[in-house]
Amino acid sequence: MTKLMMDSATTFSLKPLFLFFLIYCSLFNQLSFAFTSEEYNEALEKSILFFEGQRSGKLPSDQRQTWRGDSALSDGSSYHVDLVGGYYDAGDNVKFGLPMAFTTTLLAWSVIEFGSSMQNQIENARAAIRWSTDYLLKAATTTPDTLYVQVGDPNLDHKCWERPEDMDTPRSVYKVSAKNPGSDVAAETAAALAASSIVFRDSDPSYSSKLLEAAINVFNFADRYRGSYSDSLNSVVCPFYCSYSGYHDELLWGASWIYKASGINSYLQFIHSNGHTLGADDDVYSFSWDDKRAGTKILLSKEFLEKNSEEFELYKAHADNYICSLMPGIPGYQAQYTPGGLLYKGSESNLQYVTTTAFLLLTYANYLNSNGGTPVSCGTSRVTEQNLISLAKTQVDYILGNNPRKMSYMVDFGENYPKHVHHRGSSLPSKHTQPQHISCNDGFQYLSSGSANPNTLVGAIVGGPDSHDSFSDDRNNYQQSEPATYINAPFVGAVAFFAGKSYV
Template sequence: MANSFSCATLLIFCTLTFSPFTSAFTTEHYFNALSKSILFFEGQRSGKLPNNQRLTWRADSALRDGYSANVDLVGGYYDAGDNVKFGLPMAFTTTMLAWSVIEFGDYMKSELVNAKEAVRWSSDYLLKAATTTPGTLYVQVGEPNSDHHCWERPEDMDTPRNVYKVSAQNPGSDVAAETAAALASASIVFQRSDPSYSHKLLQAAMKVFELADRYRGSYSDSLGSVVCPFYCSYSGYNDELLWAAAWIHRASNDPSYMSYIQVNGHTDGSDDDDFSFSWDDKRAGTKVLLAKAFLENKVNQFVLYKQHSDNYICSLIPGSPNSQGQYTPGGLLYKQGESNLQYVTTSSFLLLTYAKYLNSNGGHTTCGGSMVTSEALIVQAKKQIDYILGENPMRMSYMVGFGNRYPTRIHHRGSSVPSVRDHPEHISCDAGHQYFNSGSPNPNLLIGAIVGGPDHNDNYGDDRSNYSESEPATYINAPFVGAVAFFSGP
């Protein structure tokens, strides 16, 4: 019996270890990728750019955001290749950037300062969105239908900058709870370096969470015409409520949030094992976050979350009895055709974070009757990160500016239209389409951007019009920051 158990363990580990590609990446390569993955966020900045802006082809934009509603909503991030500030993906991006710093900041060395700046650029904006008007959370700036009709650099955009909000009368528990999670996780990042700011973030998180919980409803119902089909909340809002409660508890140690999780943690599918983790569905992330409380502090009420975390992690492990992950012939986790790499970066982050948590409790878990070590989780995550960086059948990096071959025609307005420094004259909504339709490489390098990625057969066409494969997004990069930091070395 002991021998068969050992063989099962060996089988899983061997499946993970042997690959058609031998990694050529060193800690220096990973650190270079880390630097670039953080630099990408400077290219997504909205608002008044600071003097130390490093991607200098970008300039100030959207300096009157919020003006029509008599509020200051200048700042934050554009989510992807468009010029809208969507609150749900921006908040999730912030949470994942913060979690990256919390778990792997010690690995970031000199890049820790830049990583914290990336968190703060967003948390500053979310703090304004959450506290400017009592009982209200501003969740979007920009009219997406007109924005998506145009191909304009953000410095030129002249589409409506409408402001959208949720409140007691217009509920949005999903986006409000994710914002609470973002503010709470960011508060942990700044606990030591800026305790006053950290306190403001945490207090705002608690207030926004109260709004989300007391006035329940999906923002897809309240604001459906402007958030759908772009960022509809398909998973509902219970996952965000638990995710937010978990983060506020971690930031505050307030036992009332632990009680909230115990009371509300088994409603409307929250116990289901979902095998994706994204800006929309937080269940897997919440379970890993709460498993920490069981693994490290033996909070027995959270043992169920450890079991669910095991199920999620095991689903990703090839050769595991519980394996459910689909992989391309080249070994890339493949969840869906649209922006698939977002699922690769989130799952890689969770594999590494769970491996860290497991190391505090024996260093292994079980998948069916087989033991899986934390090292095996690290190996699996490394295969995914290496694939993104160039260890793949196409022999190309899916991070712009990394390696010798990478996407040059990404679906991104600011990158594809000549910069204001090179072309100071206004380029109109329609005039920009000549650059969209051009077969030439983008004139402005959005260094560090990770695109949507190849198809299910590992093919990538570097086609600007194929946004499913060629569009970068902040929520692809944010978990990658933590994952690649891990491989940069302590």
């Protein structure tokens, strides 16, 4: 049984403000409620189930979000390619390649780190990954030196409010190529395929090999023809998923995952030769679909912890800086928290940063635990793996309902959760209840309706509350009420960690 209580040595090494923060969160938990392993298991199951509500293409016979139907069955056909499948990223009906690939990488990383705690959900997790990798394989291998990165015109799609089953907006196809490069989206796709190859290595070796081969090819394409897909595709991807951080972070991230999946020495050499120019020297304090630097530092720190290799010492040092940035009241502290204890990064879909941060905290805690449990040094303070777990737990529990509003930000978890989710398919009557076509403009009456969504998007984590812990359950407030695949993906790993543990 793991205890969240800190030992006396740890207590005296931490600054008073951090102690106050942890004590406050602990008291808040006790005064409200604590989650059981069964409840964490329920959250795990639902966090994976959410992805079935985001599926595009021909749905399988075992589809559990049964209000959904087949959609976008001719994607790519007018361009003579098969791009059926994959995921809609959020509440719209566009298939954006960059967030889809990041979602896949984080789902795969969740299974790699915490799959042993997923128990009867491990097959559902693999199915969620495979739904995406099947699509990414087609996008990456159909045409040489080409990666198909998007289906659907977002500017026209966002002028409609209609079910994916009814889409009549153009299913335009967009790609990056040697002449119009997109190293960011290509290298992230390589990371997704490589990480997923690890997931399927034992259960489906031939599929795993296919994924790794495609990862290597698409990474080499990303590296050979360098450039940002935002520059190549402009208003098609901006401002929706503009690559604000550039493509350097994805190149280092992609190479790191291929090295982890393959052990091929040339990728190790790439990391060492290019790391300083691709972001290894940067201290950044968030991890998202756009910026992979913090995640790369955590991932590569394992190499130093396991092998004590000086070549990876830089990544361990910057991983420590990232951890220090999250800990209130100690040297290097950068993060902001709401009065209720939630990490706060931005007003739009803030929970995407919370779930990625919780995942990295728990992953790093695991790495420390597996290598002697040496604390992180933050100036004169020491931060142990248990401190990381404690902070991650406050974030996970806040999302599940342990917050000032006593509201779960996961749909269908607990009794009080968002009912007016900014999501087209969930907010419109399903084809089962209203089979007739609902046109582009006719759907807006459902967007504006005060009624709860007729279809429950089970497991969806919405954008979340503001900096004062306030939340408006309003379908028009997409900043707070829209779910996204990349919010859920890291949460799968984080909640799996707690589902597999017992706490007192």
